[in-house]
Every structure is written in C-alpha cells, then in structure tokens.
Amino acid sequence: MALEALVFDVDGTLSETERDGHRVAFNMAFDEAGLDWNWTDALYGELLAVTGGKERIRFYLDKFNTSFKRPDDLVEFIAGLHASKTSHYVTLLSKGGIPLRTGVKRLLEEARAEGLRLAIATTTTVNNVHALLEHALSAESIDWFEVIGAGDVVPAKKPAPDIYNYVLEKMHLKPEQCMVFEDSANGIKSAGGASLSIIITVDSYTTQHDFTGAKLILDQMGEPDQPFKVIGGSQASIVTDDDKYLNIDLVRRIHSA
Numbered sequence: 730m731a732l733e734a735l736v737f738d739v740d741g742t743l744s745e746t747e748r749d750g751h752r753v754a755f756n757m758a759f760d761e762a763g764l765d766w767n768w769t770d771a772l773y774g775e776l777l778a779v780t781g782g783k784e785r786i787r788f789y790l791d792k793f794n795t796s797f798k799r800p801d802d803l804v805e806f807i808a809g810l811h812a813s814k815t816s817h818y819v820t821l822l823s824k825g826g827i828p829l830r831t832g833v834k835r836l837l838e839e840a841r842a843e844g845l846r847l848a849i850a851t852t853t854t855v856n857n858v859h860a861l862l863e864h865a866l867s868a869e870s871i872d873w874f875e876v877i878g879a880g881d882v883v884p885a886k887k888p889a890p891d892i893y894n895y896v897l898e899k900m901h902l903k904p905e906q907c908m909v910f911e912d913s914a915n916g917i918k919s920a921g922g923a924s925l926s927i928i929i930t931v932d933s934y935t936t937q938h939d940f941t942g943a944k945l946i947l948d949q950m951g952e953p954d955q956p957f958k959v960i961g962g963s964q965a966s967i968v969t970d971d972d973k974y975l976n977i978d979l980v981r982r983i984h985s986a
C-alpha cells in the first residue's frame with residue numbers, strides 16, 4: 730500500500746524536551762508546592778520508564794520516595810502538581826529555549842509539499858504540543874497536523890497501542906499506509922502494537938533502548954551538512970552512501986521495502 734501519512738511522537742522525536750524541559754518543569758512545580766523532591770538528570774532517566782507526567786509522579790512515590798507521607802486524596806494531589814508542571818513547561822517553551830531536532834522542520838515541510846498527511850501520537854498533554862509547535866516552529870504549524878492524539882485522550886498511555894489506534898481511526902487509515910517516527914522503547918512498543926512501521930531517531934536518554942522491530946534506527950534525521958548515522962533496523966541495507974539525511978524519498982523506500 731502507498732504511503733499516505735506520517736505520524737510523529739513529540740518528546741524526544743520532534744524535540745529533546747525531557748532533560749531541559751519536562752524535568753525542569755517538574756522540579757519547579759515541586760518547589761512551588763513546598764516539596765523537597767529533586768529529579769536529577771540521572772533519576773529522571775530512570776523515571777522515563779513510565780510515560781505520562783501524572784503516572785511518572787506516582788511511579789516516583791512507589792519506587793523512589795516510599796517514605797513520603799501521602800495526602801488523603803493522592804489522585805487530586807498528583808493532578809495539582811501536574812497542572813502546575815504543565816504551566817511551568819509551557820512558560821519554558823515560550824521563552825524559546827527548546828528547539829526542534831535537526832531535520833524535523835525540513836522533513837515536515839517536504840512531507841507537506843508532497844501531499845502526505847501528518848499526525849501526532851504522544852503521551853504528553855495537548856497544551857504542551859501546541860506550545861512546542863508554536864514556539865519551536867510556528868503558530869500556523871499546529872494546523873499542519875490533521876490529528877493531534879495526546880495525553881489523556883486514551884485511557885492507556887504508551888507502551889499501550891491505544892494512542893496510535895486512536896490516530897489511525899480518526900484518519901481512517903490502515904497501519905500499512907503510515908510511517909511512524911519515534912525515539913523510545915515505549916514508543917516502539919506502542920506503535921508496533923498497532924502494527925505500524927517505525928523509524929527511530931535515538932536521543933540522549935534512549936541510546937541503549939531495545940528497538941527490535943524498527944525498520945530504521947538513526948542518530949538523527951540530519952541535514953545535508955549534518956549527515957545522519959545509521960545505527961540499525963531491519964531495512965538499514967536500503968540506505969545507500971548517497972543518503973546523507975532522512976528525506977521523503979528515503980522514507981518511501983523504507984516504507985515499501
């Protein structure tokens with residue numbers, strides 16, 4: 730089946746948001762709430778095993794801060810912390826310090842020029858997706874995406890396949906008509922669970938993840954003057970010496986292989 734649509738993960742794929750964005754915003758929310766919790770870079774790497782900010786806070790309490798005296802309404806407490814974190818995160822993005830990863834803007838523009846349909850499938854909150862697109866790309870770019878599947882729109886977050894199935898259903902597409910772009914093991918499990926083809930661009934937190942099942946694994950999408958490195962993937966042999974960066978022609982060749 731011909732390639733019809735590209736579906737993008739956000740955190741780690743469109744932008745390296747975790748270390749200097751989400752992590753910092755969580756710590757600001759904890760500080761504001763008078764908590765002495767500090768999510769260091771190393772601890773945050775472990776906490777990323779669980780997707781979703783609210784789910785991550787609960788995981789932290791269950792595994793790393795078991796002596797914390799929990800309030801009676803833990804669900805509401807976590808929701809309050811998370812709302813504060815989202816507000817800090819959006820403010821951080823509005824200051825413009827969190828750019829898109831190399832090659833993302835070029836690939837999106839090329840896809841649009843070729844008439845491919847675009848969508849997002851992410852665990853993060855929809856406000857965060859809008860803020861990232863607005864400040865790292867352009868306000869208009871929010872409309873480039875036909876569907877933005879985000880956060881609590883599905884009950885089970887990645888690694889469950891729900892968010893990808895949601896996007897496929899909304900777009901009336903079959904998995905064979907799409908290519909997914911992901912950066913993490915939870916992401917590949919989620920997209921793979923929806924029978925989708927996946928290209929991985931690893932990031933600083935995910936280089937050691939298991940990407941079994943990916944068609945192509947790259948260090949980045951790259952640009953003509955910043956070539957990608959091919960790390961692996963079942964269709965890695967499709968990439969020739971002339972391929973220096975991920976463009977739509979290469980995406981199509983990987984998709985049809």
Ligand code: XBP
Nearest residue numbers: 740751780781782851852853854916
């Ligand atoms: C992204 C996440 C998110 C963000 C936090 O995973 O794990 O939880 O870290 O977002 P993926 P919220 O890239 O696999 O979608 O705090 O808004 O939930």
Ligand code: MG
Nearest residue numbers: 738740741912
């Ligand atoms: Mg991700």
